[in-house]
Amino acid sequence: MKILFVTHGPDMMGANRSMLNLIDGLEAYKVDCVILTPGDGKLAANIKSGQKIIISTYYRWAHTQYLSKEYWLNYFLQKKNEKKLNVIAEEIKEHKFDLIYSNSSTIGIGAQLADRLGIPHVWRIREFGEEDYNLSFWKGRKHFIKWANKAAAVSFISKAIQAKFNEQISVPKYCIYNGVISKAGLDKVVPYANKAAFTFLIIGLIHPNKGQFDALVAFHAVHKNFPNSKLLIVGKGRRLYTQKMKQYIANHALSDQVNFLGYVNNPHEVYKKVDCLLMCSKSEGMGRVTIEAMIHGKPVIGYNGGATPELVKHGENGLIYSNSKELSACMTSLLKDRVLAQKYGAKGREMAEDFVTEISVAKEYKAFLDVLD
CATH class of the missing domain: 3.40.50.2000 (Glycogen Phosphorylase B;)
Structure with missing residues (x-):
């Protein structure tokens, strides 16, 4: 063939x-x-x-x-x-x-x-x-x-x-x-528990429909009560949208807590440094990065739309939200209980076998x- x-x-x-x-x-x-x-x-x-x-x-x-x-x-x-x-x-x-x-x-x-x-x-x-x-x-x-x-x-x-x-x-x-990964490749990935400040990750094309700004605003809301928490934004894309986020960061004095990494050729190294993936796209077709997070034993907080609910089971391998208030609440629940976050991540790792x-x-x-x- x-x-x-x-x-x-x-x-x-x-x-x-x-x-x-x-x-x-x-x-x-x-x-x-x-x-x-x-x-x-x-x-x-x-x-x-x-x-x-x-x-x-x-x-x-x-x-x-x-x-x-x-x-x-x-x-x-x-x-x-x-x-x-x-x-x-x-x-x-x-x-x-x-x-x-x-x-x-x-x-x-x-x-x-x-x-x-x-x-x-x-x-x-x-x-x-x-x-x-x-x-x-x-x-x-x-x-x-x-x-x-x-x-x-x-x-x-x-x-x-x-x-x-x-x-x-x-x-x-x-x-x-x-x-997303071969069985042999999956077996080689050893989930790494981040022991530094609790870090959220949003990764992928920088685009309004991917919801990076939503993640940033929600992070700002929870950061007030968890000043040591961090947000990592990885990817490249819309210049004006990126500038909008950087301006928001400057206006709210978040430059020490929010980092932009740009495009990363090997995202697997990034997952080792974080505690939770945010999937904020309103209409994600599947969410390759959702599976990548599961492979690395990371819980996922995902929007209740598109294909995300097919991959993220609320209360099993992560949490599902429907509005900005719920997103902040989900982030807060994992910030309060790192053991729960790790439990969701471990379940996600099991579910990654299906992909x-x-x-x-x-x-x-x-x-x-x-x-x-």
Whole structure:
């Protein structure tokens, strides 16, 4: 079996990290995997030696409404894609792929290549769209749904995302959680109990919909009663949103308690330094970082929306909140009782067994066999 994996970007954010986990796992099934990416970046730098990769410029067909320059230029970008489609099709034709796998709903070129070359297409849908990233699709959502229904199968990363699209997409559908770490890798991770000041972590794309500012405001509220507590913000993203948070920190004299680390290539080192993960996204598609926290034996305080309640069980491996007052209350309860936080973390570590790559890869491979049958 030979598969072309089409990425939506050249970076190493969650979607591409999950894709590389899948590709690594497919080695056991003797699947020949080739990556198509629109640029030379951290993804190309992080692939295994010998991994085949094609770098060819193309553009997403979904962009953040109004705020991104690509949103306003989308008509011209898609015209460029139309021309580039012929070039890429000629380039990949000789590979004789059995499947084309699009790693995000934000790109349409994988679907178009599959249609052009008569190759079965599997679409991995990771995004709600409007709810999580304020996305606007080229020619509208109906155009995306039309193309999704041309796929041989669609794979969703959570039940929450599948529920949104269930009635609109009629082709075979699968719900397969991302595999985050191999079983061997999980066994090597020894949960580390932070003995320094109680530290909360929020990690990922810096974006209003990810809720970093909500976490900051809640931290300010609880910090008054727990002056030794700390908040670590990890990730990169919106410049103005980041500036807004830094201004809030300055205005409330929190610079010694709140730290920005920017993008971190190896987040596993970060988890060793913290006590609890905050998942404040209102519409998280799955929450790879939620699983990473569980792997490291850290409890998660998560918003009651998106797929987060599928992963965080209130009172078992963390706490669920629905508003800012509840978020502060959840943070306070763990600040008061570090033993309880560690108990939730230990349960999360047990639950992390359900998210090893061997399980997700086996399910994805079964879907590929179904498509090719």
